[in-house]
Amino acid sequence: MALNPLGVNSAEILQIKSSNIILVGDQNRNLNIGLFCVDVNENDELEATNLLKSEFPRGSKVKIKPFGFKDNVLLAKVFNIKGTKEMTDLLVAKGFNKQQCSN
Numbered sequence: 001m002a003l004n005p006l007g008v009n010s011a012e013i014l015q016i017k018s019s020n021i022i023l024v025g026d027q028n029r030n031l032n033i034g035l036f037c038v039d040v041n042e043n044d045e046l047e048a049t050n051l052l053k054s055e056f057p058r059g060s061k062v063k064i065k066p067f068g069f070k071d072n073v074l075l076a077k078v079f080n081i082k083g084t085k086e087m088t089d090l091l092v093a094k095g096f097n098k099q100q101c102s103n
Contacts, residue, residue: 010081013060019048019091022078024062033064034073035087037101048096052087056080 011024011031020038024031040048056062061081068075078087091097 010061010063013056013058013062015058016049016052016056019045019052019096021073022052022056022087024064024078032073033078034070034075035091036067036075036077037097038088038091039098040091040096041098044096048091048094051090051094051096055085055090056087 011026013022014025014030015023017023017032019040020035022033022035024033056078063079063081063083064074065077065079066074067077079085088097088101
């Protein structure tokens with residue numbers, strides 16, 4: 001059994017459902033993930049979702065860093081496979097995220 005010291009798992013983007021809910025999958029299962037610390041104003045929802053879709057197209061390999069659960073949904077940060085882009089950071093950089101959180 002291999003242990004990943006960073007607690008980061010690899011998956012593939014199957015669908016970006018909204019600015020804070022994405023569907024990822026690996027070889028065994030599909031999982032809805034709530035983006036950790038994301039709260040987008042409903043007026044910005046479509047634009048924020050489209051930003052995520054453009055930066056993380058369907059089929060993109062991503063790394064998932066879990067932070068816990070809320071309402072039976074895994075809360076996590078989602079990074080591109082190289083670790084150079086993260087979904088929450090993109091939303092913050094474009095001014096879509098109302099919430100301030102510490103990592």
